[in-house]
Amino acid sequence: MDPARDTFKTLSPEQLRRIRDDIRATKINVLLVGGTGVGKSSTINALFENDGLEATAKIGQSAKPETMDISHHEMGNLIIWDTPGLGDSPEKDRKHQNEIISLLQKKDDKGQPLIDLIFLILDAGSRDFSSAFTLIKDIILPNLHHADRDRLLIGLNQADQAMKGHYWDRVNNRPEDNLIERLEELVKTVKDRIKADTDLNVEPIYYSAGCVMDGEVLSHPYNLQKLLSFIMDRLPKKKRAAIASHINEDEKNFEINDDKENYREKVEKSIFSSLLGYIKEVSLEVFQQVKEIATDPDNIKTALTLAARFLGNIARKK
Ligand SMILES: Nc1nc2c(ncn2[C@@H]2O[C@H](COP(=O)(O)OP(=O)(O)OP(=O)(O)O)[C@@H](O)[C@H]2O)c(=O)[nH]1
Numbered sequence: 001m002d003p004a005r006d007t008f009k010t011l012s013p014e015q016l017r018r019i020r021d022d023i024r025a026t027k028i029n030v031l032l033v034g035g036t037g038v039g040k041s042s043t044i045n046a047l048f049e050n051d052g053l054e055a056t057a058k059i060g061q062s063a064k065p066e067t068m069d070i071s072h073h074e075m076g077n078l079i080i081w082d083t084p085g086l087g088d089s090p091e092k093d094r095k096h097q098n099e100i101i102s103l104l105q106k107k108d109d110k111g112q113p114l115i116d117l118i119f120l121i122l123d124a125g126s127r128d129f130s131s132a133f134t135l136i137k138d139i140i141l142p143n144l145h146h147a148d149r150d151r152l153l154i155g156l157n158q159a160d161q162a163m164k165g166h167y168w169d170r171v172n173n174r175p176e177d178n179l180i181e182r183l184e185e186l187v188k189t190v191k192d193r194i195k196a197d198t199d200l201n202v203e204p205i206y207y208s209a210g211c212v213m214d215g216e217v218l219s220h221p222y223n224l225q226k227l228l229s230f231i232m233d234r235l236p237k238k239k240r241a242a243i244a245s246h247i248n249e250d251e252k253n254f255e256i257n258d259d260k261e262n263y264r265e266k267v268e269k270s271i272f273s274s275l276l277g278y279i280k281e282v283s284l285e286v287f288q289q290v291k292e293i294a295t296d297p298d299n300i301k302t303a304l305t306l307a308a309r310f311l312g313n314i315a316r317k318k
């Protein structure tokens, strides 16, 4: 007998349909910010199933910025707002800044801030983050309600190129000690500077979105599962199960991470507890049963697998 499986089965087809419809109706709005070529499109491509996201996810190979105007791309209930890199001209910068401000001030139909997550991406190979610091201090924070300040996520992408490609173990696709030291230092610099500027405690994360050129995979992603766990932590609880059905099914993208924590388990648990919220809304009784069986370590794996399968079905049955 398998209590986790049996309990899930007690949901009626009607209840399952309602949960599915609730999840699909839950919109997730992500605002992407970062300079030209830092890897915004590559990051979205690596994290999510990208059918329908082609415009956002067009990866640049020339010096000219691919993303010229703020634009939004909907993939079912996941909406990505892609902003062009600042620094083109003062007039254009002002225009883009104003667009970012008006987006941050927008409310959804429930009166909540429209933007669930502001994802600022920096290039780990750069030494000058002054425009990003200014953006946070002058544009982002003044337009974020105090309670929503934890919606800001700072990613240092291209971790593999942070020391011009040196000290990157290409065989095992991970940084060597010298590079780890440099990346940790960078995280601290960014964190300390933002604390000094704004009194905000952020936890920047270094990762690599990987590199694909002309369809050829030149390097695989690194720390992407960790990035996903950071994203989950910063999303409102209800949105976590909703974003789950968009996660890229290519397991290879999420394979290699720093081993400080079990990020896969963290992500699965946060999706599961979000899903419990939906179950609770349609059936208090089943919710109690699922909650109880899921606290037993012998059952949690089955419960998580069932939850993942359920969300997978939601994604496929479009
Ligand atoms: N080595 C390596 N290359 C990367 C990484 N992320 C992105 N790139 C490469 O960097 C270039 C720019 O990436 P994009 O994803 O187009 O950057 P973007 O921020 O969307 O650029 P714009 O839309 O032009 O502002 C591409 O050639 C990517 O393949 C990474 O983690 N490592």
Ligand SMILES: [Mg+2]
Binding pocket: 040, 041, 042, 056, 057, 058, 059, 060, 066, 067
């Ligand atoms: Mg782009």
